[in-house]
Amino acid sequence: MTEPAESRLQLAGHWLQIGRPERALGELDALPGDAALDVRAYLFRGTALHQLDRNAEAIDVLQDGLGRHGPFPPLLQVLGYALRAEGRLSEAESVFLQGLSLDPTDPDLLIGYARVCLAAGQVEKASALVERAASQVPESVVVSAARAEVAFALGKDRDMRRHSVEALSHDPEDPHARALHGTASMLTGDARAGYDSLRSAAASQPGDADLRAAAREAKLVNHPLMLPLRPFARFNPLVVWIGAVAIIYGLRIAGLGPLSFAFAMVWLAFCVYSWVVPPLVRRWLNRKWGQ
Structure with a gap:
């Protein structure tokens, strides 16, 4: 791969990390020839499209990538998230199970499968999957955030806030953890902390309309x-x-x-x-x- 193509792939990954998926797509669109068929190009493009809520397109891209490169856990993970976002829960479950058949201890796949279970109302199963992930990475923003999601599904607002605080202790800038902390704070009566966290999460994810709406509601309450x-x-x-x-x-x-x-x-x-x-x-x- 040429050096300019490698630089574009690295830039695309950087834009995704800081919540700018549209910039990532711009870099990927400029990839020449075979570089556009690199497994990372498929992964980054699918992730960017998923972050922009263009999940039908993301599914097509990720399935194409899997067809070209074979089973690859990161591709399966993002495909599972995109399918879940589209409400295709049984397909998402199959994808995560395929990934876990390759690596049964992968915490990201376990958490992804847990979120599918939450969407299907299978809270106890989701909780068990989250704890399996925790056995692999006990000090993890992803695990603490997933525990907060389980607590929310169970209506345990104070537990949700405790787990969201734990998530922020691992990564104070994580937008998902910020959103969970904001929601939990609003539910437990701390409207000021709720607004601060939701505003921060919305600012870091400008394409997320739901987060912007939640931040507006929190500002209204305050x-x-x-x-x-x-x-x-x-x-x-x-x-x-x-x-x-x-x-x-x-x-x-x-x-x-x-x-x-x-x-x-x-x-x-x-x-x-x-x-x-x-x-x-x-x-x-x-x-x-x-x-």
Whole structure:
């Protein structure tokens, strides 16, 4: 392979590492002749397309690469992720099992298979696969992040946050770990930490629309005008309504009519505030973010 072609492949890998898949594709498109058929070219192109949510194209590229180069665990891993993203879970499972037949202890393949199981609702199986991966790489951002995903699926918000903090201790700049930490922080009531992590994750993955939307929602929660609503954010609205009505009628039954009326007026004002302010703040933020 010529030196310019090798340099382009290295640049493509660099752009993928820093979350710029479109730049990676630009380098790969400029590869000459046989260099474009190198196994790394297939891997980098498939990965870039997957990161850009062009998963149907990624699947075609990766399958072509496997047809040309034979079973190669990194290609199988990315193909499995692309198939999972397309909702083709049984095919993704087959791909990860093929990879694990080549290397049963590969932690990346184990984690990939675990995520397919999570998507299929097989949480216990996913947890077992994650722990198998942990036996290979116990101090790993990928393992800690996967544990956080399992905790999320089980509804264990505090465990999710603990594992996401562990993931960040291994790699503070990992965007997936940042996104998990942001989500867990929001779920456990730490809106400021949640916004900081989600904003960081969205900035490092500019092509991820879901992350941008999550960061916008976190910024909405952190807006000063939303502070009066924050104490109620983690409660079921129906339960809050029932509680307020119970207080109003309880005060009236106890002979405290004026106090009952005052509380009812305060509650009405709060309800109007909760109906009017969030849509206005969201509209303003969307305009600011160019939506």
